[in-house]
Amino acid sequence: MHTTQRQIFRALAAGALSVALLSAGSAGAFAAEAKPAPSPTMTAKPHMSSKPEPKPSPTTAASISAKANTTSVKPGDSVTFTGRTSGLKVGWPLVLQHQKDGKWIPLKATAKVRNGSSYSLTGKLNNPGTEHLRVAAVGKKVYSPTVTVNVG
Secondary structure (H helix, E strand, C coil), X not given: CCCCHHHHHHHHHHHHHHHHHHHHHHHXXXXXXXXXXXXXXXXXXXXCCCCCCCCCCCCCCCEECXXXXXXXXXXXXXXXXXXXXXXXXXXXXXXXXXXXXXXXXXEEEEEECCCCCEEEEEEEXXXXXXXXXXXXXXXXXXXXXXXXXXXX
């Protein structure tokens, strides 16, 4: 069997054409079936821990009530403040504060929260005039409403 140069050329051409057609057909079929990959999007906020952060509820917020035994005293007299706390542990320190030049200044009257969440503290008022007073939980931003006492 004798193969001519022309037959070899035809066989190579037919093979090359077959490969080209198969490649194009495969690529077309692949392109028709391929779906674009979804682009990454951020739909949820990333968080550092798996635990949800606790939200303060009205029932867990600390508070202090205050009532003075009198609303008018002479300079040097004492006033006793009583009240109840909520959200503060038994033994938590409290201090009497008065307002001076827009700032709240602690006085030397202190007490601790007792069993039943009550307290009683006595402060001596020396400066004549109107005193604006409140009871504060030491180390926390928890204050009673302001109580006004006239000294004079």
